[in-house]
Amino acid sequence: MVELRPLNVSLSAARILIIGPSWVGDMVMAQSLFISLKQTHPDCLIDVLAPAWSAALLARMPQINQAIALPLSHGQLALSTRIKLGRQLSQQHYRQAIVLPNSWKSALPVFFADIPLRTGYIGELRWGLLNDARRLHKQRLPMTVQRFVALGLPANAAPAPAYPLPKLLVSPALQADVRAKFKVSAGSKILAICPGAEYGPAKRWPAAHFAEVARQKHQAGWQVWLFGSVKDQAVAAEIQTLSGGIGRDFTGNTSLGEAVDLLSLASVVLSNDSGLMHVAAALDKQVIAIYGSSDPGFTPPLHPQAKILSLNLPCAPCFKRDCPLGHTRCLTDISPAIVLAAIQP
Incomplete structure (x- = not known):
């Protein structure tokens, strides 16, 4: 069972529980909601219930009072555990819960925590679990970040809310x-x-x-660092082989928090549409984001100077894991020269 810090303020302060997403990029975008809530309710305390890995990101978001580790693996139902967790959370006297995932099981803890206002999209028919269940109008809210921020506003608020940009804070001590x-x-x-x-x-x-x-940036005197999880070690090794081993390969050798802190030292971040792309944007880095099968209008890097490279082919975005046409031209036809031209000298 999770361990919660005791209350350190009077119950008159608004306490809000966020059920966080399960992906790195989505958690970064969720910070726009946290910032928006603090702008509207400066005295509120925001706790986030999410997978344990997210603590490293939440620790770099000053809006967060407490990160609560969800003691379950991704996709696990564990009905009794979710019920017990909800009853434990009831001791924190939250005034509102906002459930960002759309699954039925993600809303169970807030229901059993007896939180007075339980907000989220209808998702998997969650009428009974949420008492502020909202229909998602995808055309009115085309971006993931807009959908998150809208849940922090009244249900009758104007569509397509403005969203503050995520901003992760890395201290000089961490660097x-x-x-x-x-x-x-x-x-x-x-x-x-x-x-x-x-x-x-x-x-x-x-x-x-x-x-x-x-190779070309190394020849110009730049350092090259590679980032990713253990799953990315094979592609990182291939890049190292093809480039003559000029880079420093961090894939699978850092914690998420360490990767964030190292990325904060970078001059430019070149990335696929991935969680680390969103991390880099939130670190105020110059981001070169390459899009193939996904839609840059749906989950773009949230930074005004980010450069999105997409060929906008008729077959894209297809949202497929593998190219259904077998050529992946949406990616291969973005040449290294195009990327190099996008990087500021």
């Missing part, structure tokens, strides 16, 4: 810690490459293209 641990120097410009994409190959720019960009 110093990762510099010392990984023995890195930030004396020259750093190109951070994020070659993975959890969804599938139709979101991944070719390793050979990444390698060509890495």
Whole structure:
């Protein structure tokens, strides 16, 4: 069972529980909701119930009072555990819960926590679990971030709300810690490459293209760092082989928090449409985002200077894991030269 901190303020302060998403990019975009809530209710306390990995991101969001680890694996129902968790959460006297995932099971804890106002989209027929169940109008709210922020507003609020940009805060002390641990120097410009994409190959720019960009920036005096999870080690190794081993490969060798802190040292981040792309945008980095099968209008990097590279082919976005036409031209035809031209000198 999770361990909650005792109340440290009077119950007159509004306490809000957010049931957070299960993906890195979505959690970053959820910060726009947290910021919006604090702008509207400056004295509110925001707790987030989410997978344990998300604590590293939430710790870098100053709007969050407490991160509560969901003691379940992704997709696990565990009905009795969710009921017990809800009853435990009832001791925190939340005034409102906002459920960001659309699944039925994600709304169970807030129902059993007896939270007076339980907000979320109808999702999997959650009428009984939510008492502020809203229909999602996809055309009115085309972006994921808009959908999150709208849940923090009254149900009759104007459509397409303005959304504050996510902003992760990395202290100089945290930067110093990762510099010392990984023995890195930030004396020259750093190109951070994020070659993975959890969804599938139709979101991944070719390793050979990444390698060509890495070679040219290295020749210009830049450092090249590669980031990702254990699942991305194979593509990172391929990039290293094709580029002559010029990069520093961090894939699978950092925690999420360490990856965030290292990315905060980068000059430019080149990424597929992935969670780390959203992290980089929230770190105020120059982001070059490559889109293939996904839609940059739905989940773009939330930064005004981010450069989105998409060929807008007639077959895209197809939202498929693998190219149904077998050529993945939406990615392969974005040449290294196009990317290099997008990187500021």
